[in-house]
Amino acid sequence: MILSDIYIHAENLCFSYREGNGKEENPALRDFSVEICEGEYVAVLGHNGSGKSTFAKLLNLILTPTSGHLTVGGVEVTREDLSDEEILNLRKNVGMVFQNPDNQLVATVVEQDVAFGPENLGLERAELRRRVDDALERVGMTQYAKHEPHRLSGGQKQRVAIAGVIAMMPKCIIFDESTAMLDPSGRREVLDTIRMLNRDYGMTVLNITHYMNEAAEADRVLVINDGRLLMDGTPDEIFARREELQAVGLEVPQCTELVHRLRGLGIALKGDGISTPDACADLILHAYEKLSK
Amino acid sequence: MDKLYLDHVSYVYSAGTPFEQKALDDVTLAIRGGCITGIIGHTGSGKSTMMQLLNGLAKPSSGKVLLDGYDINCDVNDVLEEWKKLPEYSGMSPRSAKKAIAAKIKKTRAKLCFRVGLVMQYPEYQLFEETVSRDIAFGPRNMGLAEEEIRQRVLEAAAFTDIGEDLLEKSPFDLSGGQKRRVALAGVIAMRPEVLVLDEPAAGLDPLGRTFIFEGIRNYQRKTGSTVLIVSHSMEDMARYCDDVIVMSGARVIRQGSREEVFAHVDELAETGLDIPQITHLMQLLRARGLPLPENIYTVDEAVEALRALLGLGAK
Numbered sequence: 001m002i003l004s005d006i007y008i009h010a011e012n013l014c015f016s017y018r019e020g021n022g023k024e025e026n027p028a029l030r031d032f033s034v035e036i037c038e039g040e041y042v043a044v045l046g047h048n049g050s051g052k053s054t055f056a057k058l059l060n061l062i063l064t065p066t067s068g069h070l071t072v073g074g075v076e077v078t079r080e081d082l083s084d085e086e087i088l089n090l091r092k093n094v095g096m097v098f099q100n101p102d103n104q105l106v107a108t109v110v111e112q113d114v115a116f117g118p119e120n121l122g123l124e125r126a127e128l129r130r131r132v133d134d135a136l137e138r139v140g141m142t143q144y145a146k147h148e149p150h151r152l153s154g155g156q157k158q159r160v161a162i163a164g165v166i167a168m169m170p171k172c173i174i175f176d177e178s179t180a181m182l183d184p185s186g187r188r189e190v191l192d193t194i195r196m197l198n199r200d201y202g203m204t205v206l207n208i209t210h211y212m213n214e215a216a217e218a219d220r221v222l223v224i225n226d227g228r229l230l231m232d233g234t235p236d237e238i239f240a241r242r243e244e245l246q247a248v249g250l251e252v253p254q255c256t257e258l259v260h261r262l263r264g265l266g267i268a269l270k271g272d273g274i275s276t277p278d279a280c281a282d283l284i285l286h287a288y289e290k291l292s293k
Numbered sequence: 294m295d296k297l298y299l300d301h302v303s304y305v306y307s308a309g310t311p312f313e314q315k316a317l318d319d320v321t322l323a324i325r326g327g328c329i330t331g332i333i334g335h336t337g338s339g340k341s342t343m344m345q346l347l348n349g350l351a352k353p354s355s356g357k358v359l360l361d362g363y364d365i366n367c368d369v370n371d372v373l374e375e376w377k378k379l380p381e382y383s384g385m386s387p388r389s390a391k392k393a394i395a396a397k398i399k400k401t402r403a404k405l406c407f408r409v410g411l412v413m414q415y416p417e418y419q420l421f422e423e424t425v426s427r428d429i430a431f432g433p434r435n436m437g438l439a440e441e442e443i444r445q446r447v448l449e450a451a452a453f454t455d456i457g458e459d460l461l462e463k464s465p466f467d468l469s470g471g472q473k474r475r476v477a478l479a480g481v482i483a484m485r486p487e488v489l490v491l492d493e494p495a496a497g498l499d500p501l502g503r504t505f506i507f508e509g510i511r512n513y514q515r516k517t518g519s520t521v522l523i524v525s526h527s528m529e530d531m532a533r534y535c536d537d538v539i540v541m542s543g544a545r546v547i548r549q550g551s552r553e554e555v556f557a558h559v560d561e562l563a564e565t566g567l568d569i570p571q572i573t574h575l576m577q578l579l580r581a582r583g584l585p586l587p588e589n590i591y592t593v594d595e596a597v598e599a600l601r602a603l604l605g606l607g608a609k
């Protein structure tokens with residue numbers, strides 16, 4: 001891996017929220033180090049309060065680390081003398097989509113909401129139009145361009161919020177439990193959108209989630225516990241560590257659990273961290289054919 | 294008699310405006326008492342609207358909502374003729390009978406929100422008291438119960454939702470997200486509702502938090518024999534915790550029945566934009582590739598049993 005490939009470089013990051021009386025709370029992140037490359041699709045797992053969202057908020061300077069070093073897109077975020085322009089660029093390059101779409105929509109017409117971010121970049125009208133139309137099309141909301149956001153369903157609102165971020169053309173998008181309030185088809189659409197942004201546009205994606213099936217779709221999974229990076233690997237590698245995951249309040253996908261339990265019963269199956277139905281079906285069929293011979 | 298019965302219920306938002314939208318379209322539905330019923334359906338299918346109709350928070354545009362056979366939105370004129378014959382009102386003059394019946398209806402309606410407890414999405418945003426125990430006590434106190442009874446109910450609700458006694462005197466705002474959610478649930482359980490209705494009770498929680506919430510709900514249902522309705526998108530949770538399932542799509546009920554009956558129509562579920570449990574999907578794949586597996590497998594436990602039989606047999 002050559003250095004220029006690295007988009008996010010965190011070294012011994014620490015962060016503590018301050019209480020009302022100015023005292024520091026228990027640190028939300030402790031000695032957190034990780035490297036994420038350009039164009040990676042990374043899922044971030046961890047129980048509520050593990051520090052996942054704190055990490056995300058450090059990446060575009062919503063929060064500033066208490067100590068440690070953080071470089072995003074070649075700019076050292078933790079430098080004291082960061083210029084306003086550098087801060088603006090950082091925020092432009094790292095977009096965020098939050099859990100509750102109601103907290104992210106600002107305008108009274110869908111297309112105006114999507115235009116809100118890019119409008120503030122001072123773009124040409126034609127370019128603005130193109131970006132808004134393109135963003136709405138990618139999330140499948142073109143037909144709602146003239147609708148009022150508050151009349152949309154939760155899932156539709158969330159897709160508008162994503163369009164608003166896409167229209168900024170960031171290098172990296174962080175999804176902070178963005179599918180938690182969506183129905184399965186809405187979730188599917190968001191996940192397909194995430195995959196497409198990563199694959200077709202080379203966008204670096206961080207998906208913070210509680211859904212193990214979502215994490216299985218990423219190229220790489222980070223597990224954060226108690227403010228520390230506990231695990232880092234491919235989905236199969238991570239889900240193979242079933243007991244460790246359960247110990248920190250997480251679980252494995254149903255297919256992984258099934259393979260584990262069958263093996264416990266003495267049925268010879270390979271593939272510890274198998275997490276998708278297709279891979280799991282192959283495994284079970286293989287065992288079945290071997291036994292029938 | 295069914296615990297809840299929806300009789301040709303329709304609900305229209307913004308009627309008479311260009312934004313008019315049918316949230317429920319001629320829904321007729323029976324919900325069995327004493328079990329857990331799951332309501333599934335994509336966003337905008339009418340699930341949440343239906344929930345709000347069940348305790349009178351919203352009134353149907355047409356049709357009736359019956360709780361134990363009683364029309365919860367009935368008007369004095371609807372029932373006057375029938376009720377006048379009841380011994381309670383028989384000796385009264387027509388005018389005072391009407392007045393008494395109207396008062397009775399009003400009283401019944403006021404009590405409805407105690408009988409049908411609603412747990413909204415993200416209920417932890419509704420916590421407001423200084424301590425956990427006072428927050429849980431808010432409902433029972435509004436029911437006008439005695440202090441000792443309130444105390445009992447707080448302890449009971451806390452036990453159902455696995456809130457330790459050490460948390461009771463803390464500020465609810467000092468708790469974790471999962472704990473807050475459980476306190477909010479306890480606040481409704483403390484009213485001992487006959488019907489407990491929950492909208493996405495586990496949304497946004499981590500796996501352990503989900504398990505805690507669902508176990509708490511099941512615990513309450515099994516011990517009190519009450520009726521529970523859960524709206525959720527998670528088919529895996531539904532398969533694990535529900536006895537009956539209702540599927541909604543486009544403001545209508547498209548299927549209802551036992552968990553087994555409904556999940557047997559997996560293709561239909563997929564068509565309406567819903568998920569099936571991952572394990573059920575796996576079983577479909579295996580059957581398609583020739584493995585003799587039963588069709589009614591919806592949980593990991595069931596799959597382990599079926600595959601053990603199948604793979605164990607081959608080993609002999």
